[in-house]
Amino acid sequence: MKQRKYHMLTILGPTASGKTTVAAHAAKRLGGEIISADSRQIYRGMDLGTGKDYEDYEIEGQAIPYHLIDIADAGFEYNVYLFHNDFLKAYNDITARGKFPVLCGGSGLYIEAVLNNYQLIQVPKNHELRKILDEKGLDELVRLLLDMKPEQHNTTDTENRRRVVRAIEIETYLRQNPELSNNMPEINSLVVGVKYDREHRRKRITERLKQRLEDGMLDEVQRLLNKGLTPEQLTYYGLEYKYLTLHLIGELSYEEMFAKLEIAIHQFAKRQMTWFRRMEKHGTKIHWLDGFLPLEEKMANIEAWLES
Template identity: 30%
Template structure:
């Protein structure tokens, strides 16, 4: 029996992952799960490269293969008054109701429905088929604007939610597409990583938070050299968590093994689907040009105002430091620690360095099909998704 398919779109920042994912979703009747540790937060819009979609209440059907009436779809589901769709299981009955003489008048009356015979069931049906979804270019996107930026969102929580969403998309007969640049989040979903059950050590965290990321990284290198090879050394939250786990368990932080020991279909990757990995990878020259151009665009669109507004609404300067990259340097500019020119230059340099770290991470996974052409990857997907 063939496993259901999951497509994963990866690549360095500014490579065009989001648009490739949308093209794939339109071609293969898919829906997108964002795997980005900053797009997950409400208000981090411009600097995170979040797609410019809108939240809409749309009808969903729980029946595999049935139409879903999201805006722009060619398959719109008929709806009751009150913006609630007719479930596909009664589409046939609905047609008969349109006729002059229904076969079952009492049922017709209920369908037209001012007073359902079982209001509690009707409520459940309504709740299951009408949802608020982030829509971009007519495609539903999940795990965007999910969290409060003042609070930390964990990889474990992301994995749990992503698995649930993937299962839901598959149940509705659609193709789940996981797309993003947060490497360990994607791998945790693809390879079903088991997270250590270590409770937060508040005293240790307070002590570590006084150190620089460089000092914490040196500490981790001594405690767990293998984890230090793969961690984002500029991310204080991940460094603190890694050190916390080692000190609590006395053991190294568990690493993801499937990419290096048996591939994505290895028994160690205990997931219920078969994964197609697609990697978009422009040349470094093209990528660096895109990063610089995008940074200028972000500034014109109001990234400085975005950071200022978030800070006024309670997001601390220290929190912006943890977001890293352009958010870190924009926050420093707003605190008069650096000039506008330095902010732009340091942001571009840090983003380029991040892109290289992403490529280093992904290149270890031999299951990824790489190309600098979105069209080539779509053609490949046609062959491999049969």
């Protein structure tokens, strides 16, 4: 594959969609490295419960480098602000070495923070400026934005008046407060989603849950408790860590734990898809891949989109 106008490839999708496999194979063909956009895989010792499929990062004996996995101890409360800074360091490191970044994950907020170049500062509404902008047509607003920041067309939906006004408002604020800028580069990313229909997504989630329990997910949670993490700390991470902890401390039977956890993961996947649809509604173009497509066809589609 040859990268053209894109600075990065983003692979997103709900849990159990197989996005890591797609990202790793794409990275191999691109001479790239993966940056994880998963809010829980940053924690050491939280492997099965967060779906760290380490084997996916090795293809035909070649290890695909990855970043932002296993970078913090369990118990630490990571957040999107820290992710934004860590992403920027990884991105700059990868590109400085002539490699191609592949962002991969299912945490919609983390992905949007990068794709929409969030400054991650509290930019207040400028009511006086908005009154002035309200009198201008969309074409005039777009010209004003591009005069202020010519590269902004890569990240702002210029057909969405609200987003154009907000982009002007943010740029105006940053010009007035230059010390607040985080020097985030403009990143034009091809965004690819991997998904299955609802019925097969649910089936894959259930099968994966059973497999991870067989692989020792309960033992993993018990080890974290043995290391001194409190049940409250573990339940903070939700899903697997919440329900397995409740089972281990005697509040849920195994059957109750499995049933409640299965439902919770299905609901989580639904929320992820809702987030991705909202991203599309707000201007992010997502090229969707059918999860059932053979891997080679998935790669061929990505190559064609990158070349388009």
